[in-house]
Amino acid sequence: MVRFILLLALFLALCYVIKGFLKGLKLRKVLKTGSKQAGEQPPPITDELVQDPVCGVYCPKRDALSLNWQGKTYYFCSDKCRQEFRDQKK
Ligand SMILES: [Zn+2]
Structure with missing residues (x-):
């Protein structure tokens, strides 16, 4: 039973870490699109x-x-x- 509680605690801690990680990713994405809107990104080059x-x-x-x-x-x-x-x- 103690083992089960330990596993549960570990699982919750993992969830917390993943949530924080995803939040960081989202923030980075927002920052990236922000610079795109400023017109820093050149249009894609095609050799067609x-x-x-x-x-x-x-x-x-x-x-x-x-x-x-x-x-x-x-x-x-x-x-x-x-x-x-x-x-x-x-
Ligand atoms: Zn011509």
Whole structure:
């Protein structure tokens, strides 16, 4: 019986430690998201290639200029091509 009480006490102590640990983790997470909101985190880099619908050139998505047209996103190699695309759609 004494052993059972000892085990119970140990279990409770463990629960307390885990609770404290989780609290610490949550606090750290809040701090991390706080710095994200400050704009310190750069956007994720993708090496995906996209084709310019105007001149047909392929360029990395991260360097391309994007335009949202009727729910679809188009990517362009330069602002000139994007402007041309806009003029075509008018
Ligand atoms: Zn182009």
